Amino acid sequence: MPALQLFAGPRARARLLTHGLQPQDIRAVPAAAGGAKGITLNPLDRFIFGHWLRGVPQSVHLLGASIGAWRMAAACLPDADSALAQLAEDYITQRYDHAPGRMPTAATVSRAFGQKIEERLGVRAAEVLSHPRFRLHVFTSRGRHLLARQGRVRTPAGYLGAFLANATHRRALGAFIDRVVFADPREALPFPLTDFRTHAAHLTSQNLASAILASCSIPFWLDAVHDVPGGPRGAYWDGGITDYHLHLNYAQMAEGLVLYPHFQPNIVPGWLDKAFKRRHRTSPMLDNLVVLAPHPDWVAKLPNAKLPDRNDFKTYGDDDARRMQDWRRALSESQRLADEFAEIVAAGAPVHALPLP
DSSP: OSSEEEEEHHHHHHHHHHHHOGGHHHHHHEEEEOOOGGGGGGHHHHHIIIIIIITTTSOOOEEEEEEOOOOOOHHHSSTTHHHHHHHHHHHHHHOOOOOOSOOHHHHHHHHHHHHHHHTTGGHHHHTTTOSSSEEEEEEEEEEGGGGGOTTTTHHHHHHHHHHHHHHHHHHGGGGEEEEEEEEEESOSSSOOOOOOOOOEEEEEEEHHHHHHHHTOBBBBOOOESOTTTSSSSSEETHHHHHHHSSOGGGGGGGSSSSEEEEEOOOOOOGGGGGTOOOGGGGGGGTTTEEEEEEEEHHHTTTTGGOOOTHHHHHTTTTHHHHHEEEEEEHHEEEEEEHHHHHHHHHOOOOEEEEEOO
């Protein structure tokens, strides 16, 4: 039973059949929000960024939302393999002070997350932003009107309004939340961001840690990050709200492919779109996208027959040792994803990918 499946848009499938999958073809790599699900992609990340793409001559744009932003920032460090391994260890071993039987407060989680991001990335921001080929783009969601500042009443009311607006149309979400992308100033994204209300800001050594913390700040689980330096004023939350899986107009790239290590074949536009299955379908914007995703039969053999996820904090409660044990087992099993991908690209043969669903 294979652990890894490949899916691709029409243009990408044709390219894979004639040329296989070559590192010099990759122009962009998105990384989704999804919390602990990203643990299973860690060995794949380590191989792709620490080895396979390490010596490519072209610029490669790394796009991340939430945990995906942390993953892509770690991939930009000179020691990407070890930095990504450290990220997995940090994520697995996270624990927060809290009363027995209760969840930790948002302020407690924000403080711990912020300290870890500063320790791993903030103090090395200059290294992250000086990679000779990788260009980092951090996706965040900025509140508007009711959500312009965090508050006990205005935040729940604002997110209720955002949910109802998004239910009518994805663009209507822009009345409550817009997208702010903190981007490497050396080179713009090779495709437009015209699908949703968007602001662009430069990513610098001074705001990298704040931008990544903002991109990881899940509403009600973490506090908002207010007024990220260099960006428009406001309360910033998880980048996955506007860009859960980064369903962007990749097809407008002039050349090359987009490689997407993902935990499923579907690309869901925003976090509030999870309930709307019709929005999970592929689109012409994904014409040149290649998705690497775990096989459902392989996932069924992981602990609890699923990928790790944020709900495990509730499921395991105060039993951190058992949660960590099961997450480590999932991480160990995920080495198969990296091994199978390595075999595919080493063969240099035509690659048969499934159509994107």
